[in-house]
Amino acid sequence: MDPSSMAQMLMSADRAPLDNLLKTQRIQLSAEKEAYSQIKGKLQALQDAIKGLNKDGGLSSQSASFSAEGYASATVKSGAANADYQLYVKQLAQADQYSLALNENWAVPAQGTLAITVDGEVLSLDLSALDPASGITGLRDAINQAADNNGVQASLVRSNGQTHLMLTGSRTGASQAMTVTLSGGNGDAAFNELQNAITNKTRLSASQDAVVELGGAGGLQLTSATNTFDGQIDGLSLTVTKAHARDAAGNYTDAPLGLSVATDQAAIGESMKGIVDAYNGLLTEVQKYTQSKEGSSAVLAGDSMARGVLGRLRGTLSNPPAGFSLAELGITTDRHGKLSLDTAAMAKLQENKPGALEGAFTGSNGLLTRLEADLKPYLDRNGTLVQRDRSLQSGLDRIADRQEALDSRMNKVYQRYLAQFTRMQTLAQQMQQTMTMF
Numbered sequence: 001m002d003p004s005s006m007a008q009m010l011m012s013a014d015r016a017p018l019d020n021l022l023k024t025q026r027i028q029l030s031a032e033k034e035a036y037s038q039i040k041g042k043l044q045a046l047q048d049a050i051k052g053l054n055k056d057g058g059l060s061s062q063s064a065s066f067s068a069e070g071y072a073s074a075t076v077k078s079g080a081a082n083a084d085y086q087l088y089v090k091q092l093a094q095a096d097q098y099s100l101a102l103n104e105n106w107a108v109p110a111q112g113t114l115a116i117t118v119d120g121e122v123l124s125l126d127l128s129a130l131d132p133a134s135g136i137t138g139l140r141d142a143i144n145q146a147a148d149n150n151g152v153q154a155s156l157v158r159s160n161g162q163t164h165l166m167l168t169g170s171r172t173g174a175s176q177a178m179t180v181t182l183s184g185g186n187g188d189a190a191f192n193e194l195q196n197a198i199t200n201k202t203r204l205s206a207s208q209d210a211v212v213e214l215g216g217a218g219g220l221q222l223t224s225a226t227n228t229f230d231g232q233i234d235g236l237s238l239t240v241t242k243a244h245a246r247d248a249a250g251n252y253t254d255a256p257l258g259l260s261v262a263t264d265q266a267a268i269g270e271s272m273k274g275i276v277d278a279y280n281g282l283l284t285e286v287q288k289y290t291q292s293k294e295g296s297s298a299v300l301a302g303d304s305m306a307r308g309v310l311g312r313l314r315g316t317l318s319n320p321p322a323g324f325s326l327a328e329l330g331i332t333t334d335r336h337g338k339l340s341l342d343t344a345a346m347a348k349l350q351e352n353k354p355g356a357l358e359g360a361f362t363g364s365n366g367l368l369t370r371l372e373a374d375l376k377p378y379l380d381r382n383g384t385l386v387q388r389d390r391s392l393q394s395g396l397d398r399i400a401d402r403q404e405a406l407d408s409r410m411n412k413v414y415q416r417y418l419a420q421f422t423r424m425q426t427l428a429q430q431m432q433q434t435m436t437m438f
Contacts, residue, residue, distance in 0.1 A: 007417035015410045026399050031299045033392040035289040040385045042282040047375045049278040053271045059358040061267045067258030072240045080235025085259040089240045093172035093210035093227045100165040100197040108132045112185035121150035173225025176207045216256045269343040276339045286310045316370045321360045
């Protein structure tokens with residue numbers, strides 16, 4: 001007889017019912033915790049879809065389209081009117097650019113001040129502070145690294161035995177014209193060569209505003225220092241990328257560019273589809289955890305909270321804003337409660353009653369406004385689902401404590417059984433020894 005094995009066998013028999021009870025409770029609470037975690041994720045997905053609709057312009061989302069590509073792009077903002085425009089891009093905005101031709105072995109003058117002025121801002125360079133041997137490369141670097149650099153970028157281009165110092169403005173617009181002057185020299189050869197290069201500089205690009213003629217040739221003229229017209233047309237940011245061609249007489253050779261601002265039905269439909277899909281995902285998840293199948297009980301079969309969430313949302317959906325049916329708003333339901341989206345019905349309502357769709361969904365008493373309010377008590381920082389998760393976790397913690405206490409108590413039971421069987425074994429051995437003496 002092995003005392004250890006006998007003690008282990010009896011102790012295991014004692015603890016088996018308690019172990020099974022704790023295991024069953026742990027499995028159930030863990031399953032409920034996971035179920036509510038999944039349901040919470042679906043609720044958050046629905047909440048995010050509703051918020052995303054409002055963030056993306058909601059049901060008043062608009063888009064801009066052009067009759068030809070390559071001339072312009074546009075971004076529609078709040079306040080834009082659905083309208084059609086005709087326009088010509090007369091010219092693009094440009095920055096000033098000059099080329100100064102110098103010999104490759106030109107040395108920096110011992111004296112002199114180089115001044116580059118752009119829109120009243122002056123970059124002043126004391127040439128005596130430069131290493132004469134640094135030459136044209138040193139002049140380029142000094143311009144680019146000057147503390148008072150006013151947006152002028154210097155670079156070098158080599159052609160036909162000469163090195164050209166390229167001076168390019170970083171800002172476009174007619175007000176950004178560049179002037180280059182040289183003063184204070186002693187008349188040495190290096191100074192004179194630089195002076196000659198400035199006097200005979202080549203203007204490769206003249207600073208100018210972008211110009212658009214709205215309404216066709218000779219129409220309303222819009223100007224911008226950059227190639228983006230932001231604010232000239234309410235709610236529309238227009239960026240031009242190519243000017244229209246003109247003949248020698250200055251007449252446009254192509255048809256004007258058509259610009260149409262309209263309700264973006266595709267974007268609205270996609271946003272609403274995201275909401276419908278999120279709701280159906282929630283419906284499937286709740287049914288998965290609350291509807292029992294033959295031979296097995298659902299994890300949350302007896303829990304009213306999950307059904308309560310869905311019931312609250314269904315109640316809101318069954319009560320559309322006054323004057324509308326759910327189908328008129330582009331949403332239908334089947335016998336299982338699943339939603340479907342009818343974008344044609346939505347477009348029809350927007351066409352017949354501009355603004356009605358947005359009011360019905362996102363107004364103060366709109367359908368989506370009330371759905372979002374339904375979700376809030378469950379998803380708040382200390383909302384119902386957070387409290388339920390804490391409660392389930394507390395239950396799991398208590399089970400872990402009971403398991404630890406059971407392990408401690410069963411160890412004492414094992415020690416007691418072990419002591420008893422060890423004494424019995426000792427007595428048996430003593431009796432056996434006594435019997436062998438006779």
